[in-house]
Amino acid sequence: MRVRWLLPLVLLGLLLSLLPPTFSLYELTGEEELDGQLAGLVHWLYSAIRPQPVLAPTADIAHTDVPIFGVNTFLQNEALPEVRAEALHLAAEAGFHFVRQQFVWEDIEIHGKGDFEDRRNDLTGDGVPDPVDAWAKYDQIVDLSEAEGLELIARIGNPPSWTRALTDTIGTKAPPDNFADYADFAGAVVERYQGRIHYVQLWNEPNIYDEWGEQDANPEAYTEMLCLAYDRVKSIDPDIVVLAAAMSPTIQINGRNMNDIIYLQRMYSAGAGDCFDVLSAQGYGLFSGPTD
Structure with missing residues (x-):
């Protein structure tokens, strides 16, 4: 029985030895409540x-000379232009200075490669879909x-x-079968708004389900x-600032969800370091408070 408890006690002692000599749970975790501090x-x-x-x-950190505050928006979901304007x-x-706004590929290049016409809706009630310019809504967001x-910041x-x-x-x-299709669409966004949009973010949270679809996370893919997308948009606008996808903070390693640090390490090992200008991060953390 004594041997049974010996290993846990040794491990506990080892973990406690890692703590700073003087600390408080608040200083260590940034959490005010006891349950948050323990977690x-x-x-x-x-x-x-x-x-x-x-x-x-x-390495020296680039792009530090810009305002730091922004908002995340989904203005494409607003039906009324005046609501977007407000x-x-x-x-x-x-x-706020920055607006991180989705440019939804399936909402712009809807029906096929190079087809930027929206034929999903019967606007006149005659039973026939009425074609409209799929870019129009996004043009208005850029104008406003x-x-x-x-x-x-166009999130693509x-x-x-x-x-x-x-x-x-x-x-x-889920990503496209042919990654060149994504590069082409990202290039189309940058070309259309060249000189007006200066930042693009290529994807979002690919390390978790379901942002990479019904499949395992794949940092190499x-x-x-x-x-591919980085090279394409830079060939169109060399001054465009490319943000890599922000990882979702997670400690899971179960295939569908991959620890963000491990995912990022594998990205770098696959050569991602030359394919973005800014590394995005989601700042909401896990159980770690904002002062951590």
């Missing part, structure tokens, strides 16, 4: 004993943002079903697609 302590100890990523020499006006009045002095993702042999059965957010 944060577990994650802190896990981070202390897990293998650390392989780091290259520290939302952007309020963002500008609140002092410029009028308010806001800087757009959500492929249309025609880009996959399995269509939407593999997930509506994402890196391949990222690099």
